């Protein structure tokens with residue numbers, strides 16, 4: 056299948072993301088070689104979507120590697136986990152130390168760090184998060200490459216060419232060493248989970264508390280998309296809610312089973328946050344909301360035993376618009392809270408792993424191409440641009456003001472939901488995060504006292520230095536450190 060001229064780049068794995076990325080790379084002027092484990096798939100791609108394009112296919116790894124110019128640039132687009140290890144092991148005998156292998160899947164960042172160490176000296180390994188789904192891969196994704204900077208510098212012209220573009224430049228930057236790129240992509244997905252869950256809860260409130268139909272809610276979201284909530288996810292929410300089921304004539308969303316699936320990146324974000332002790336309650340809530348949703352049969356049984364308050368539709372036509380506006384405020388507050396949690400997790404990981412993440416740059420490359428692209432990323436970028444060491448996004452004046460202005464609305468929304476028995480785990484977690492963060496004194500004094508009572512775990516005092524233990528039966532206290 057090969058022709059004579061060496062190819063600029065190679066790509067392994069022709070599932071839909073791989074195919075689309077291949078077409079994007081070629082369209083931008085980089086001749087490509089492709090390889091897929093099943094040769095029939097390669098042949099089909101070359102005969103159909105890649106017909107007439109400057110793309111060749113090879114049927115063995117060796118021939119594929121030999122078709123690429125040096126230092127070789129090889130992008131792997133296979134399923135995360137064991138398939139990535141299998142492809143790397145297959146490639147290694149044919150590669151030189153200067154060659155660059157890019158894993159473009161949703162790999163776990165610790166796997167990427169392990170692979171970087173494992174293949175050190177054999178080839179240069181780049182773990183690159185790619186966001187934007189099928190459409191993004193084809194027309195311009197957001198790219199989050201991590202690994203050796205000198206490898207990034209070689210890749211930069213191609214990555215810049217294929218990435219999404221905004222007025223702030225191409226949506227790609229060198230994220231950091233080792234697993235940093237995949238970590239940032241993982242947190243992107245965690246924020247994506249929270250963002251989607253917040254939208255879903257707001258949709259639920261608009262439906263159950265206000266009595267709006269799906270197409271009416273779609274119009275509400277379409278309107279919100281014109282303002283400060285403008286984002287890809289709000290835009291496609293409006294599109295989804297306006298779509299009619301061709302079979303029944305009902306809104307299609309009403310015909311979709313309410314059990315959400317997940318591939319793992321949201322859960323990984325929560326697991327990492329637990330390891331780092333960096334709270335991301337809105338993301339955790341979103342992950343568990345999907346788990347709860349998947350227990351449909353159990354929920355149906357529970358509905359027969361556990362009763363809620365029920366309750367009538369809240370708004371009259373007179374106050375309906377005011378209630379919708381208040382929900383927009385609530386969603387805006389919650390979205391800022393969720394992004395603040397995700398950004399704080401990135402800061403914690405950066406400190407733990409010495410990645411020196413540039414949060415302003417990360418906000419910039421999320422402005423286009425990716426699933427969480429949103430108008431909100433502009434002030435986020437500005438906040439970290441003017442103060443890279445910002446302890447929390449919400450401390451930037453723009454965001455402090457926004458949180459203070461919109462707090463009454465989210466309190467009202469959560470209170471109403473609680474009174475009506477409508478679950479709002481991510482909205483309430485977003486609010487609680489802020490209320491916890493802004494509390495100079497928390498009831499952890501009692502936790503410390505209890506720990507000392509049952510386990511002599513000691514405590515500190517507010518009025519003097521030292522570590523204390525109290526014999527709680529007598530009240531006698533000793534300085535123990």
Ligand code: 6PG
Pocket residue numbers: 161185186187188244247316317318319320321425426
């Ligand atoms: C993206 C997406 C993508 C992810 C899907 C599905 O940035 O393009 O995050 O990477 O695979 O969103 O993820 P779940 O199946 O876990 O919802």
